[in-house]
Amino acid sequence: MLTAAQVFAFLLAAVLITATPGPDNLLVLGMGMSRGRAQGIAFGLGCAFGCLSHTLLAVVGVSAMIAASPTAFTVLRWVGGAYLVWLGVQALRSAGGTRVAAAGQPPQPLRALFARGLVANAVNPKVVLFFLSFLPQFVVPSQGAVAWQLGVLGLVFTLQAAVLFGLLGYFAGAIGGWLQRRPRAGLWLDRIAGTVFVALGLKMVAGR
Secondary structure, eight states: OOOHHHHHHHHHHHHHHHHSOOHHHHHHHHHHHHHOHHHHHHHHHHHHHTHHHHHHHHHHHHHHHHHHOHHHHHHHHHHHHHHHHHHHHHHHHOOOOOOOOOSOOOOOOHHHHHHHHHHHHHTOHHHHHHHHHHGGGGOOGGGSOHHHHHHHHHHHHHHHHHHHHHHHHHTHHHHHHHHHHOHHHHHHHHHHHHHHHHHHHHHHHHOO
């Protein structure tokens, strides 16, 4: 079972990572700015709920790995930790630039935009790799119910992403304009996320 400390630490890291300018949230910003609030929210929710497919993959794959070989799970966490460190270094080296689409695009059906965001996230191999690296860092096998831990963590990530992406879609015009007037804001968000990635990765590689 998950402890309150596990959930809080995971939620804090997830929010910082989700808020960092990246392909998903910049697409949501662009969609909201170019097509309107409702379209931005619909696309953002689709991106967020696409995370459920990655959660299912992590639950099935990681749970099976632990059952077959605890050593293999340890190796996965080491490899995942190294991958998170690499992501962190890339974020720390980022120039922090943000690009969003121009306004004036015609609206599309909300259902179609939700499906577009859902598919775009669900089939992204980089997101699959991220989930398989990120979620296990917060799992404690000795507490039992590993599949339950992974499932809850994935659901928490999905829900916080839905809230943040929904807000991005709703306030897209104001947020997009603010980021474009302050390019260094994106730089500092990258630095924060990069530090979180590196800290998580090093903690795992060095042993909890």
